Amino acid sequence: MLVIMLGPIVWQFLTSVRGRTENVYDGVLPSQPTLDNYLRVAESFPLLQYVGNTLVVAALAVTSNVLFGAMGGYALSRPGWKGRKAVFTVLVATLMFPFESVMISMFLTVREMGLVDTLIGVWLPGAVSVLNIMIMRAAFLAVPKEVEEAAVLDGADEWTRFTRVFLPAAKGALAVVCITSFMGAWDDFLWPLLVLTDSENHTLQLGLKTLAGATTVNDQRLIAAGAMAALVPMMLLFFFLQRFFFKGVGEGAVKI
Secondary structure: OHHHHHHHHHHHHHHHOOOOOOOOOOOOOOOOOOOHHHHHHHHHOOHHHHHHHHHHHHHHHHHHHHHHHHHHHHHHHOOOOOOHHHHHHHHHHHOOOOHHHOHHHHHHHHHHOOOOOOHHHHHHHHOOOHHHHHHHHHHHHOOOHHHHHHHHHOOOOHHHHHHHHHHHHOHHHHHHHHHHHHHHHHHOOHHHHHHOOOHHHOOHHHHHHHHHHOHHHOOHHHHHHHHHHHHHHHHHHHHHHHHHHHHHHHHHOOOO
16 A cells, blocks of 8 residues: 555656656666756746745635634534534535536636635635534534533633633644645645636646646656655645644544
8 A cells, every 4th residue: 555655756756856868667766866857847937936826825725724614613513502503514515515516606706806816816715624614623522521611610711712722622633724724725726727817826736737738848857856846845744743633633533
């Protein structure tokens, strides 16, 4: 299983370090390894600008999903208000609709708001994910009632219990939300393709498509190098948050 999952990534990396005169399908290990392909990628299209645009969208997506996902999950996990089950059912039902079935209406909405060809227009539809709300709800339901009751006896109001009791207890789930939100914004291709027209606002995935489709740069080594450059930030994020990520998976599995 490890070979099946990591094999394409390893092959892609080996392709990205092959020399210009090498055949990309000639053997497994490159005979003339070089990092020149990564420099050529940066020269072929504005890599840093596209990375910067993508980081802006990803940072906004992570921030909004953590904030609104935690608030929505907390509200759905608290009993005592009418309509909670109905709201929960509606939110879960929306998960059945694929993005392609609503993207036209979303585009018309973004256009009416004057956000076409802007990074805000790219971020807005993914400002909060129903799945992240469900993750936070499951994490908050796993917090023992005795802890909340003790906070109430100490005089903590709703906001204090949310920020001082529930959020610290759901650090793992927050890490899961951070990783999934970042990956969703970083890897998104279809929605930016619909919204963005000016190349200066392109995200990294659109830039890689431009690189792959350019007739003057039709080189598998450059495409592999660009793909590896897009993969590194996600690997680093998961590396630093993996401890919280696996903790959050356990938290969400305790009680649904």
